[in-house]
Every structure is written in structure tokens, then in C-alpha cells.
Amino acid sequence: MIAFNARSAWTIYKREVLRALRTAMQSILAPVLTTTLYFVVFGAAIGSKMDSGMAGVNYGAFIVPGLLLLTLLSESTSNGSFGIYMPRFTGAIYELLSAPVGVAETLIGFVGAAATKSLILAAIILITATFFVDYTIAHPFYALGFILLVSASFSLLGFILGIWADSFEKLGIVPVLFIIPLTFLGGTFYSIDLLPEPWRSVAMANPVVYLVNGLRWCFYGSSDFPIGLSLGMTLGFLVLCVAFIAWIFRTGWRLRA
């Protein structure tokens, strides 16, 4: 009995990565340009006037992890959703559904490709940031692991979104209405310790706060929360997404009539 079709998973993965390269202007250049503008405006321009920095770190450097996450979350979600939504929209999903592939091959193919795109973006953004701000990475392996985990988790979320959405409007609504606002309010540009009560407590309910602080710890060795909490929450979110997708494949929700 065949339990896993590695070649099928690799075929989906390769095609999705090639599709991103085919649309490199939209997939890679556009988010890199947007993030660069943040570095110029908030890092180089405004940051240079903030002599005291933020949480003991130069302000330009302080915002690097948050801005990186801002791009990672929105791009992972978009890429993850677009990859599966388009074949649903065009009807080409028939080929995937009739193929000898299950949830494992599909996730490795689609979500793996979306996460790969996010990692390429992260690398380009971090290289670009060196031109505008001075930053260091205190725990590079943790940082790599954390970026991987976040990219995979939000690509999974995007995949769910791509299956849930039945219109382009719905496809775009989650990143715009939820991911970006939560990231902005999640301490991208400030330490939540600066918030007065009750806003600090309210901010604690924002899951992105833990992600931003987790990545900030990887960069500067300090954050508002222990790294274990951030890693645990991200891992829990990933497991939740995988479980939900497994349920989708078992029931055929929005995939099979």
C-alpha cells in the first residue's frame, strides 16, 4: 500500500515555487519594496531622531523583527491562500482531487512552497535592512527556526483561507482586516510595555504580540515575554492549522462536492 507519494509532493512544490518566480515582480519585489520604505521612513528617518531607542535597542534596529514579521505573516498567508484558491477558482482543482495525493502531499507541496517563498523574502528583507539600519542577530539558529515556524504556520492559515474563500474579496479580507492590523498593534513599532493599562492587557490577547516578541528575542536577546511562550504559542497554532486541514481533507469541506 502506498502511504505517501513523495514525487507528487515534490511536483506540486516545484510548480508552486516556479509560479512565484514567474510572478517575481508581484511575489518578491513588491513586498521587499514596501518593507524597504518602512526601513527608510521609520528606521533611517524617524528612528535617527529617537536618541533613547526602544527597550534598550536603537529604534531602527528595534523595528527590524517586527517589520520582518509584518511581511512574513501577510505574504505567507497570501501565498498559502492563493496557491490553492486559484485552482479552485479556475476548476483545475479536479486534477489534484483525482490524483493519488492526500493531505500530506498537498501540504508539503502547497504550504512548503508558500513557506519557501516567505523564507526567500525574509532573506532579501534582512539583507536590504543592512543598508538602512544597524542590527544584529543574537540567536541566529533560533531566528531561523522561528522564521521557519512562523512562515509554515501562516502559510497553513493561508491554505485554510484559500479553501474557505469563495471570492477574491474574501481571499483578501483576512490579511487586510486581521493580519496587518494585528501585526501593527502587536508591537511592531513599539514595546507593549509602553502601553498604559488596560491597553497593555488588551494587547496581551493579540497572538501576534508573542510572535513579534519571540523574533525580537532571537535578534536582541530580550523581549516582553519568555521565548518559550512565543515558541509554544506558534507551535500550537501550527498544530491547530494542520489538524483543521486534516479535517478538511477527511470531510471534503469546500473541496469535494
Added chain:
Amino acid sequence: MELSPVSRITRGMEPILEISGLTKTYAGGFTALQGVDLTINKGEIFALLGPNGAGKTTLIGAVCGLVRPTSGTMRAFGQDMTHDWRALRARIGLVPQELATDMFETVLHSVNYSRGLFGLAPNAARIEEILRALSLWDKRKAQIRALSGGMKRRVLIAKALAHEPDLLFLDEPTAGVDVELRRDMWAQIAQLRDRGTTIILTTHYIEEAEEMADRVGIIQAGSIRMVEETRSLMKRLGRTEAHIGLATPLAVVPEVLADYNLTLVDGGQELLYRGGNGAGGGKAEVARLTKDLVANGIDYTSIDIRESSLEDIFVDLLEGAAA
């Protein structure tokens, strides 16, 4: 296109697909399949006929994994399809009704993708053979969106053949394709069958089923009404119709012609013959009739003779079922 006699014979009776008691009720309450029982034999071309909404596409979708059946069992290649479904699906191909694929991909890339998706290693020679057979080799580097409708449909066939399926579903394979290309496709489908691929096709060109299929199944309102060999169906229900234009109008059918099934139409200017058995018997009887007309001094100016088609039979059956 006339198929070779051997290809008209259903090869053996080894079942390749066995569907039993298959039902499908959609979430909205519509029942698309009502206890379908159907067996497809290895090596045959089976045509599934039915009006729009009869359940043809749902039935294909259920076998190919696009539709979740409500109840019933399906066995392919002798095994239950719920067990080791990966191995079974790898042997089944599907050409959908809609032209649905990534239109921005090149033909070659798209077909290679299909092969890999079904778990097979790249095989440039095999892909070239498929593309050449479908007259797509010269277009292999073209984006699919740049191709004509007929070519796009052939790309979908090439994609379905890329993993060399033993059982191939063709859902309206020649819809929207011009007559010449349709005949090319028939030839290609016949070649596939000659190589041993079992083919199940749905079509609304009943001429297509008549020309190609070893057996036809008629599905209506989610139930299989009839499954029969095409030739025996034609023989059993086929008829010959002859319109004989008379030089001089008649008031009644002459007594000497009482042995023939004749009626006078068009104000007595035309004799209408209906009879035969769909296997040539009617034509022979019309030949005898014309001799009798001459022998009895009844002059005629024209003869228009035609055999009833599978379409006529199909329409008659559906009308009969509706009544």
C-alpha cells in the same frame, strides 16, 4: 471513421470497474445518483448517455474522487476503492468537461506536471509521443491560453494520458470542437483503446457514441435505465425510414403493397415506409418494395432512405420513460 471489426467487440468480460448501489445526495437535498449499478469491462469503450442533469458528471466525479458518494461501493481493478486509493487513482485518468487548467503554463510544463502529480518519474520520450499523437508537439512551448479551444481540449487529454492510465474518463471530450477535429479525436480515442486503455465517455453527440462505443448506458434522473451493446441496441430498436416521392398522387395504399408497412403522406404524393431491424433488413425490404412498385406500374420520382440513429433510439427511450 470506421472502426476495425475487432475493436467493435467487447474484449473479454473482465470487469475493470464495478459500481454498486451508488447514491449521491448533495447538501441542498438534490439527489444526483439513485442507486447506480454499473460494471465496465476491461478494454471497452463505454458511452454514458443522458440529458443534462442526469447524473453523468456526478457519477464520473464519484469514481475519480471529486464527489463524495452518499452510499454505495466502488471497486476498480478488482479492489475496493476506499482501500489503497492512491494506487487505484494512479491508474485512472480524467478529462473534465470544462477547460480547466493553469492557462499561463506552457503545454509541456503542464503535461509534465500531470505526470509528476500522479507519482510517475519524468519520461520525456513518452510525453513527446503523447504530444505528437495529439498534434501538440509543435505547440509544446506555447502558453495554453494562446491555443485554440480544440487544442486546449487536447492539452487536457494529454494531461490525462501523461500518467498512462488504464481507465480513462472523458467527460464530453469533443464539446465545442469542430467536426474535423472531432473525427481526429475519435481516431485518437480508438487508438487508445487499441493500446488497451478502457474508456468511459459521456457525450451529447450521440453520433459519437454510435460510432465509437462498444456499449452504451443510458442514465436519467440519477438512475441507469439501460446498458446494452451498441450494435444489439441498434439492431433491437433501430428502424429504416424511406420517403418515396410518387409521380402520380395516390388516394390509398394499393392492395398489392399491403405486406409493407406503408402510409401515404403529403396529400398522397409520398409513400412513407417504416420497418426493418436496424441491421440492414429495412434496406433490403425497401429494395423489394421499389421492384414491386415498378412491377405494378406505380412510378416514383425520388427515394430518400435513412436508418434511425442512436439519437432517435435515445430520444424514443427517454420519451417512453417520461410517458
